[in-house]
Amino acid sequence: MNNFEFVNPTRLIFGKGQISRLNDLVKKGTKVLMTYGGGSIKKNGVYDQVKEGLKGCEVIEFGGIEANPDYNTLIKAVDICKKESVEFILAVGGGSIIDGTKFIACAANYKGDDPWQIVVNDKETLPAALDFGTVLTLPATASEMNNGAVISRRDLNQKFAFHNPNGFPKFSILDPTVVYSLPKKQISNGIVDTYAHTLEQYLTTCLDTKVMDRWAEALLLTLIEEAPELMKAESHPNYDSCANFMLTATMGLNGFIAMGVEQDWATHMIGHELTALCGLDHGETLAIVYPGLMDVMRKEKHGKLLQYARRVWNIDDKDEEKAIDMAIEKTEGFFRSIGKKTRLSEYGIGQDVIEEIVRRFTERSWRLGENGIVTPEKARMILERVK
Numbered sequence: 001m002n003n004f005e006f007v008n009p010t011r012l013i014f015g016k017g018q019i020s021r022l023n024d025l026v027k028k029g030t031k032v033l034m035t036y037g038g039g040s041i042k043k044n045g046v047y048d049q050v051k052e053g054l055k056g057c058e059v060i061e062f063g064g065i066e067a068n069p070d071y072n073t074l075i076k077a078v079d080i081c082k083k084e085s086v087e088f089i090l091a092v093g094g095g096s097i098i099d100g101t102k103f104i105a106c107a108a109n110y111k112g113d114d115p116w117q118i119v120v121n122d123k124e125t126l127p128a129a130l131d132f133g134t135v136l137t138l139p140a141t142a143s144e145m146n147n148g149a150v151i152s153r154r155d156l157n158q159k160f161a162f163h164n165p166n167g168f169p170k171f172s173i174l175d176p177t178v179v180y181s182l183p184k185k186q187i188s189n190g191i192v193d194t195y196a197h198t199l200e201q202y203l204t205t206c207l208d209t210k211v212m213d214r215w216a217e218a219l220l221l222t223l224i225e226e227a228p229e230l231m232k233a234e235s236h237p238n239y240d241s242c243a244n245f246m247l248t249a250t251m252g253l254n255g256f257i258a259m260g261v262e263q264d265w266a267t268h269m270i271g272h273e274l275t276a277l278c279g280l281d282h283g284e285t286l287a288i289v290y291p292g293l294m295d296v297m298r299k300e301k302h303g304k305l306l307q308y309a310r311r312v313w314n315i316d317d318k319d320e321e322k323a324i325d326m327a328i329e330k331t332e333g334f335f336r337s338i339g340k341k342t343r344l345s346e347y348g349i350g351q352d353v354i355e356e357i358v359r360r361f362t363e364r365s366w367r368l369g370e371n372g373i374v375t376p377e378k379a380r381m382i383l384e385r386v387k
Contacts, residue, residue: 001209001260008255010145011171014247016239018173019046019135022053025171026088026133031058033086035077035101037065037093044181046137050092060084065093068152068159068275068282069100071116074107078115081108081130089132091169094186095141095193098134098169099149105129106164119151119162128166137178139246140190140283142197142253144172152276159276161268174250179230179242187230188338189283190249195223195334196267196286197252203294204262204370206303216257217311222248224312224334231338266368267293270379273357278349287340291332292386293374298324300373344387354383 013021026032032054041047051059062077080086081104091101107115109127117124134144143149147167152159179187202216222244229241237245251257270293271285298305302324309315309327317323332342341347344354361368361376368374374382 001207002262004258004260006255006259008145008168009170010168010254012145012174012250013171014174014176015243016175016177018175019049020053021173022050022090022135023055025173026054026057026090028056029058031060031085031087033060033062033077033081033084033089033104035062035065035089035091035093035097035104037063037067037097039063040181041092041137044137044178046092046135046178050090050135054090060086065097065100066152067096068150069096069103071103071119071151071153072155074100074103074151075115077104078107086130089130091132091134092137094136094138094190095143098136098143099141099151101132101134102129102143102147102149102164102167103151103162105132106167116153118164119160120158122162126162126164126166129164131170134169134172136172136174136246138182138186138190139174139179139249140193142194142250144169144174145250145254148253150272150282157276159272161272172250174246176239176242176246179245180236184231184233184339185281187245188340189281190245191223191227191230191338192283192287192335192340194245194249194252195220196290198257199290200264200268201258201261203301203304203308204264206307207261209259209261212257212259212261213307215251219248219252219257220312227334227338262370264369264374266374266379266382269366269368270357270382273360274349274353277353277356278347280347284340284347287335287342288344288386289382291328291335291342292382294324294328294331295385296378296382297369297374300369342386344383351384351387354380354387357383 091098106129108130136144148163150161198219226241230237267289274285305324309323313330315323358376358380
């Protein structure tokens, strides 16, 4: 097990009816910027619950934050924070809204000339973020309990992640009943995103990390078990399935299963480029890329792939390579079972996009994955494997 330091200061408030706790969590008289997306919260009742919870506060609303939040939208909210002397931000939505809010909260206190440097310059010293909290409406990213965010610039066809050590939410409210009204496509995206987050921290190097390995395997097995209930068409899922899904998504990327292990993240970085260049949903990109990465990197990841096959998919074939083949097939089959396509050609994406991604990685001198094992050429092989 590697050495590690663990800190997660976010206060997690979980369960039915917990949005009403805003009355206690945000001090009366506080000037609050409320951020949200396209307005679905006004249809499912969350908006009214939040407004009721913020009674006694001065609330400024900022809606219209996109899926894959765009810098040029977010910077408008930064200007509001500065002009209005906003004291607290409340993000109401899924990972994109929360990610965008993390950028707003950081940029509001940023003293540099170009706030985009917050995202693209990993040597930049980031300020303590403006205090913010979240009301989660879509389980997927765990942004509600970590300090990372992914921001896009559509004018540059770019999408990058950044982490602010001082950028954790002060609190996050998770009410599983919000899952009832989610479209099945969003649920399936959330399942794939959570599954991929877990694999990025699990499917790496064989270390003696029994606690984290077993924890990660439990998260994967929970997603596999709950997926049929979550995706059933005739009615909304039952409460406990929604609760298990929501908690699994949060635990998949809040730092808990990362303790003492190596991490990969190559699939996510490749996926970000597919989103930036082709507009695919994040979950859609992960469902395509991960089976390809498993196959191309099977030698480097042999031990963990075999463990994954045995413990998650109960594959006991004595031929190790065959067992790994079956695990990759099972993974791709799982993604397809919840409605995800797993080939670039199914989206009309061809070799030109592959070459552009490889060009970008080469230009940036990126070597991804644990210990830099995923070179630009390996990225090409992964994408060609899933054409």
